[in-house]
Amino acid sequence: MIAFEILKIAIQNIYANKMRSALTMLGLIIGIQAVVIITTLGNAAKADMTGAFDQYGKGKLNINLTSAERPVVYRDFFSDGDVEAIEALEEIEAASAEIRRNVTLKYKNKEISSDLYGVNSNYDQVELVQIIKGRFLQESDIKGRRNVIILDEKSAVALFGTTEAAVGQVITMTTGPQTFELSVIGIDKISDSTLMKMAMGEYYYSFIPITLASRFYYVDRYPRMMVQAQEFISLDGVTEKILNLLERRYKDSAMYRIYKRETEFAQVSQGLTFLTATISGIAAISLLVGGIGIMNIMLVSVTERTREIGIRKALGARPSTILLQFLIEAVILSVLGGFLGLSLGSAIGYGIVSLLKLPFIISIGAIAYALIFSTVVGVVFGVYPAKKAAKLDPIDALRYE
Amino acid sequence: MIRIEGLRKVYKNGSIEVEALKNINVEINKGEFVAIMGPSGSGKSTFMNILGCLDRATSGLYILDDKKIEDLADNVLAEVRNQKIGFVFQSFNLLPRITALKNVELPMIYAKVSAKDRREKAMHALERVGLTDRVHHRPNELSGGQRQRVAIARALVNNPAIILADEPTGNLDSKSGYEVMEIFKALNKEGATIILVTHEPEIASQTKRIISFRDGEVIDDRALEGELVEYT
Ligand SMILES: Nc1ncnc2c1ncn2[C@@H]1O[C@H](COP(=O)(O)OP(=O)(O)OP(=O)(O)O)[C@@H](O)[C@H]1O
Ligand SMILES: [Mg+2]
Numbered sequence: 178m179i180a181f182e183i184l185k186i187a188i189q190n191i192y193a194n195k196m197r198s199a200l201t202m203l204g205l206i207i208g209i210q211a212v213v214i215i216t217t218l219g220n221a222a223k224a225d226m227t228g229a230f231d232q233y234g235k236g237k238l239n240i241n242l243t244s245a246e247r248p249v250v251y252r253d254f255f256s257d258g259d260v261e262a263i264e265a266l267e268e269i270e271a272a273s274a275e276i277r278r279n280v281t282l283k284y285k286n287k288e289i290s291s292d293l294y295g296v297n298s299n300y301d302q303v304e305l306v307q308i309i310k311g312r313f314l315q316e317s318d319i320k321g322r323r324n325v326i327i328l329d330e331k332s333a334v335a336l337f338g339t340t341e342a343a344v345g346q347v348i349t350m351t352t353g354p355q356t357f358e359l360s361v362i363g364i365d366k367i368s369d370s371t372l373m374k375m376a377m378g379e380y381y382y383s384f385i386p387i388t389l390a391s392r393f394y395y396v397d398r399y400p401r402m403m404v405q406a407q408e409f410i411s412l413d414g415v416t417e418k419i420l421n422l423l424e425r426r427y428k429d430s431a432m433y434r435i436y437k438r439e440t441e442f443a444q445v446s447q448g449l450t451f452l453t454a455t456i457s458g459i460a461a462i463s464l465l466v467g468g469i470g471i472m473n474i475m476l477v478s479v480t481e482r483t484r485e486i487g488i489r490k491a492l493g494a495r496p497s498t499i500l501l502q503f504l505i506e507a508v509i510l511s512v513l514g515g516f517l518g519l520s521l522g523s524a525i526g527y528g529i530v531s532l533l534k535l536p537f538i539i540s541i542g543a544i545a546y547a548l549i550f551s552t553v554v555g556v557v558f559g560v561y562p563a564k565k566a567a568k569l570d571p572i573d574a575l576r577y578e
Numbered sequence: 579m580i581r582i583e584g585l586r587k588v589y590k591n592g593s594i595e596v597e598a599l600k601n602i603n604v605e606i607n608k609g610e611f612v613a614i615m616g617p618s619g620s621g622k623s624t625f626m627n628i629l630g631c632l633d634r635a636t637s638g639l640y641i642l643d644d645k646k647i648e649d650l651a652d653n654v655l656a657e658v659r660n661q662k663i664g665f666v667f668q669s670f671n672l673l674p675r676i677t678a679l680k681n682v683e684l685p686m687i688y689a690k691v692s693a694k695d696r697r698e699k700a701m702h703a704l705e706r707v708g709l710t711d712r713v714h715h716r717p718n719e720l721s722g723g724q725r726q727r728v729a730i731a732r733a734l735v736n737n738p739a740i741i742l743a744d745e746p747t748g749n750l751d752s753k754s755g756y757e758v759m760e761i762f763k764a765l766n767k768e769g770a771t772i773i774l775v776t777h778e779p780e781i782a783s784q785t786k787r788i789i790s791f792r793d794g795e796v797i798d799d800r801a802l803e804g805e806l807v808e809y810t
Contacts, residue, residue, distance in 0.1 A: 182687045193675060488671050491632055492732070493660020493688040495653050571659075572633040575671065 183498065187506040190478075201474040202514035204467030205554065209518025209547050210525065211460035216543055217526030219453025221535035222372055226446055228536070229370035233305035234438040238404040238412065240419065243434045253432045254398030260297075262422060268407050268415050271302035274399035276390040282328075282383065283349040284336040291332055291381040293350070295390020303403035306384075311344040311363030318362075319386045326350070326359040327384040333364050335381065340364045352393060359385065371534050412437050464550065467514065468558040475507050475562035486566050487574025500567035507559025508552060515551025519544060579739065579771065580606040580629070585638035587624050587794075598624040600794040602638070608739075611766040612773045613782035616791030622775045625791070626744045629773065630665045631655050643739060660688050664733030666743035666774075670725045672717040678704065678728045679713040685736045703731035707761050723754025730761055734770070741765065743774040747781055759784050 191198045242249050255274050264272040276295035281288055298314045300306065306313055309330065318325055326348065328336070333343035347360045365384070368374055391397055406415045416437075420430040479486070486499055523539060530537045587599040598621045606612055614622050627633040628640065631647060640647040643662060650658065659665075672681045682700040691699070704713050707727040717725055726746060733741050743762070747755035759781060766772050766786075774785070782788050783802065790798035 179687065179690055189675075484671075485673055488673060489684070489688075490656065491630070491659060491665055491671070492685040493656050493736075495656040495688070497653070498656075498688065570633075572627050575632065575667075 179498065180501070183502045183505055186502055187509055190506055191509060194478075197474065198510060201470055201510055202467075202517065204470040205464060205511055205514030205551060206467075206518040206521065208460065208463035208465075208467045209515050209551060210522035211463060212457045213519055213522025213543065213547060214526045214529070215456045215460055216453060217523065217530060217537070217539070218535075219449060219457075220538040220540065221530045221533070223446055223449050224536045224538055225370050225372050226442065226449070229368060229373055230438070230442040232369065234442055236406040236408055236410065236412065237303065237438040238406060238415065238419075239436045239438070240402040240404065241434050241436065242400055242432055244432075246429075246431045249432065251398060253428065254396075254400055255402050256398050259423070259426060259428075260399075260402060262426060263402065263404065263419055266415075266418055266422065268410050268418065269404055270407055271299050271405045272402055273297045273300045273303045273404075274387065274402045275300070276387060276394065276396065276399055277401070278352060278390070278394065280350050280352040280383075282326075282332065282336065282381075283351065284346065287336050289332055289335050289381050291328075291383045293352070293390070294382065294384050295387040295393075296384050297387050300384070300403075303405045305368075307366035308363045309366045310340050311361070313363055313365075314384060314386055319388050322386060322388040322392065324357060324359050324389065325362045325385065327363040327365055328361055329365045329367050329382050331367060332381040332383060333361070355393065357393070412439065464554060468511070468554040471507055471510055471514075471555065472558035472562060474510075475503060475559055476565070478506075479503065479562050479566045482566075483569065483574050483577040486569050487571055487577065490569070490571035491575060496567040499569075500563045503563035503566045504556065504559045507563065508555035511551045511555030511559070512548065515547050515554075518551075519547045579608045579643060580604070581639070581641040583639040585625075585628065585640060586636045587621070587628065587633075588636045598794050599628075599635070602794075602796055604789065604796060604799070606740075606771065606773065608771055609766070609769055610771055610773075611762070611786040613785040613788045614773065614775045614791060615777070615779075615782055615788055616797075620791040621794040622791050623744055624794075626742050626773070626775055629740075630663050630742045631659050632665070656688070660685055661736060662739045664730075664736070664738040664741040666726070666729050666733050666741065666746045668745040668748040670717070670722075670729045670749075672725060672728060672732075674717050677714050677716055678709065678720065678724075678731075681717070681728055682732045682735055685732060689736055699735055700731070703735040704728070706734070706764075707731045708757075721754070722750050723757055726750060726754065726758055727761065730758065734765060738770075740771040740773060743772070745775050745777070747776065747778070755781065 242253055260272050260274050263269060273296060278293050280291055280293045282291045296314065298316050298319050301313055308327070311327070313327060314325070317323070328343060330340050333340045336348065337343040337346065343361050343364060345361065347358050350357045350359050367377065387399075404419070406412060416435045419435060420433065423433060424430045489499060527537050582602055582604045585599055585602040586597070589596040589598055602625065614625065616622050624633070628635050634648065642658070645658070647655070647658070673684070679697070679700050682703055683696045686696040686699060701710070701713065704710055707730050709724060709727050709731065712720060712724055717728070720728065730746070741762075747758055750758065762772050762774065763784060776782050785802065787801050788798070789796055
């Protein structure tokens with residue numbers, strides 16, 4: 178009852194000083210807004226990453242060579258036999274080796290520097306390959322060592338203007354002193370993930386049959402192998418099995434490092450969470466500034482309204498009633514500021530996120546957090562001025578000019 | 579109803595001490611109509627503020643309705659001010675931003691009266707002071723006399739045991755002052771206890787008892803109209 182009356186008085190006072198109330202809230206609005214925008218972007222980035230991982234990261238292992246123990250020698254590399262043996266493991270769905278070289282691709286007067294991957298036809302089982310034009314490598318391309326190449330969509334656009342124009346054309350590949358003619362048979366779509374696209378920037382890549390690459394570079398062993406394990410299988414167990422197998426094939430298992438995509442994603446995701454939290458924390462300092470702004474205005478208000486406080490006390494307002502009146506005013510200011518900051522922040526966050534084509538995630542937790550936090554700011558910074566008002570002596574307050 | 583014994587009030591401003599009241603002994607009964615007179619600085623306002631529980635005495639006894647006021651906590655004192663005392667100030671002390679009606683409703687908000695009852699009682703109080711046509715005006719849209727009548731309506735709205743008025747006619751012209759006195763007289767006739775401070779003998783003569791102050795002491799206390807007054 179009386180609380181409702183006090184609430185009414187507080188709202189009337191805020192309304193009577195519209196401009197001042199708005200300026201008082203500004204600090205909090207900006208602070209909450211900043212935190213909301215940052216968390217929205219952070220969440221969006223994480224969701225984007227998780228999406229990318231779900232699409233092609235699950236159950237994937239990379240087997241790389243390491244020179245931690247001793248220098249790598251040629252016989253440490255993987256032979257076709259090694260790849261086949263690993264693929265034959267029960268838990269493994271596909272294993273595929275790759276040779277990677279940087280080459281120059283030329284079409285007419287256009288030329289780009291591309292990372293050329295010599296891969297097998299089952300490469301699309303161990304890495305994400307999304308052919309949008311033409312086709313991927315087939316068994317016959319590998320066996321027949323055909324002079325064919327698959328470009329990523331950006332390379333196609335760089336060389337031919339459009340992806341449509343690329344398929345069927347012949348381009349020139351230069352690597353060291355050698356030059357070869359390759360016909361374009363397919364175009365690979367680059368990642369769906371906005372962040373991956375951004376990270377790739379001016380990166381161009383292409384695929385040719387691994388047999389062709391072997392001949393270009395006079396190698397029959399490969400430095401890197403990718404493995405797709407069965408779903409729902411413990412990757413630690415698989416790692417163990419692969420190392421044992423390599424050992425049985427007279428290889429030194431200390432020379433290999435097996436990376437789980439899962440772990441890499443988890444690390445990036447963790448880093449992102451940390452980054453978001455840190456920047457949010459810095460932005461939260463502005464909430465403190467907002468709180469101090471509220472305290473300042475409430476102190477001014479108490480001084481200005483000393484006489485009013487005296488009158489109310491003379492008419493029977495208890496100290497606790499006066500305290501509540503000023504506290505409620507501070508809390509209304511801060512919660513309103515928090516709410517406006519939340520709305521504005523969400524709107525701006527949504528704008529940025531849609532511009533970047535990232536997913537927009539609004540969490541109930543974040544909303545609750547913003548509102549609870551602004552309430553706390555109002556209480557913490559409103560208590561001192563309210564106490565000051567409550568403690569005023571009625572006769573002193575009435576005499577105040 | 580009011581008993582005051584050996585009341586003292588000392589104001590301290592740093593090292594300077596002013597003894598505004600020295601050993602006051604007064605008794606005021608229910609239904610009395612008292613004027614307090616005396617030269618400027620004689621302690622009349624100080625006395626009224628203590629009577630109104632707006633200020634506390636330095637020492638001495640103040641009993642209001644069998645309650646020792648100096649023993650009461652601030653919260654209880656607020657309730658006493660709200661329920662037992664109606665204070666009328668020389669400078670009106672209305673809240674400027676709200677209407678006359680809302681001003682009169684104020685004490686009832688703190689008495690937890692429902693909105694509907696508040697309005698009804700406030701209207702009734704304004705009726706008693708003859709202000710029914712100006713209830714929705716703000717104080718700055720009212721004349722001094724009208725403002726003081728709003729303040730009186732506010733003072734009487736909770737049916738207090740005593741109405742205290744510190745120079746209620748001090749800021750008013752003689753016509754408005756006359757109207758205010760008529761209201762006080764009518765209220766007293768209905769049974770209200772009224773204590774007012776005035777400099778004007780004309781006003782004082784309309785009451786039933788005059789207490790005179792000088793230098794913080796009561797120097798004279800006499801009944802008018804031949805009515806008998808007991809004092810200690
Ligand atoms: N807050 C205060 N601090 C210090 N001295 C005060 C204070 N209030 C009043 N006094 C002093 O106490 C004495 C009595 O003051 P009081 O206001 O009670 O006089 P008064 O009789 O009401 O005078 P007036 O007729 O001018 O209103 C005066 O000497 C005054 O200066
Ligand atoms: Mg005075």
